Amino acid sequence: MNATKKQIDIRNLTAAAVCLALSILLPYLTGRIQQLGTAFSPMHIPILLCGFVCGPYYAAIIGAAAPFLNHMVSGMPMLPMASVMSPELAVYGLAAGLLYRALAKKKDYIYVSLIGAMIAGRVAFGIAGWLIFSVLGIFEVPFTWGWEFFVNGALITAAPGIILHIVLIPVIVMALQKARFITAEQ
Numbered sequence: 340m341n342a343t344k345k346q347i348d349i350r351n352l353t354a355a356a357v358c359l360a361l362s363i364l365l366p367y368l369t370g371r372i373q374q375l376g377t378a379f380s381p382m383h384i385p386i387l388l389c390g391f392v393c394g395p396y397y398a399a400i401i402g403a404a405a406p407f408l409n410h411m412v413s414g415m416p417m418l419p420m421a422s423v424m425s426p427e428l429a430v431y432g433l434a435a436g437l438l439y440r441a442l443a444k445k446k447d448y449i450y451v452s453l454i455g456a457m458i459a460g461r462v463a464f465g466i467a468g469w470l471i472f473s474v475l476g477i478f479e480v481p482f483t484w485g486w487e488f489f490v491n492g493a494l495i496t497a498a499p500g501i502i503l504h505i506v507l508i509p510v511i512v513m514a515l516q517k518a519r520f521i522t523a524e525q
Contacts, residue, residue: 354389355397361385362405362428363412380500382409386428387456387504390435391449391512392521398432419471426467431460444516449509457501 365381382405390398405428406421416424435456442448515521 351393351397355393355401358385358389358393358398359401359405359408362401363409366409366415367413379503380497382406382424383428383431383460383500383504384508386432387435387453387508388511390432390437390456391439391452391508392515393436394440395433395436398436399429400432402428402430402432422471423464423468427460427464430463431456434459444521446509446513449512450505453505453508457504 362382362385365384369379369381386398386402386405389401393401403425406416406424410416410418410421435452438452438455439449442452512521
């Protein structure tokens with residue numbers, strides 16, 4: 340049975356709201372141990388899933404809003420970091436949704452879409468961090484300190500989260516495909 344466009348829109352809106360709620364709940368659960376949240380990037384998981392499930396536009400909006408809403412609810416991430424994470428997560432969701440829609444819905448392409456989205460998001464993180472922290476004057480020598488910030492924040496500290504995302508998200512996406520929650524019509 341094919342779903343009508345209105346049913347798909349309602350399902351996507353509902354799924355996007357669930358992803359937004361999860362993007363606040365998951366960091367809260369790991370927030371008691373800050374190193375855990377920093378290492379596993381729990382806010383990234385629902386945003387990436389939103390790209391696969393709801394499409395690029397819902398995911399970009401949810402990704403842009405999640406850090407600020409999370410800050411209002413829990414005080415974390417702090418505002419300068421939320422300002423850096425917002426473009427990162429928006430690009431994560433946008434790229435995951437665009438790549439997933441453009442490529443075949445096969446297992447290998449789920450990984451290609453995910454890794455492409457993660458690279459695009461990390462680039463957005465680096466650019467946003469450099470611009471925001473340079474403008475705010477947090478770094479005395481923006482280019483040098485900005486590079487260290489990017490390498491430490493986007494790659495070294497986040498390595499466990501990157502591995503977790505590469506293992507977990509495709510499994511969830513394949514399960515949602517099998518359950519026909521994600522369909523070819525999307």
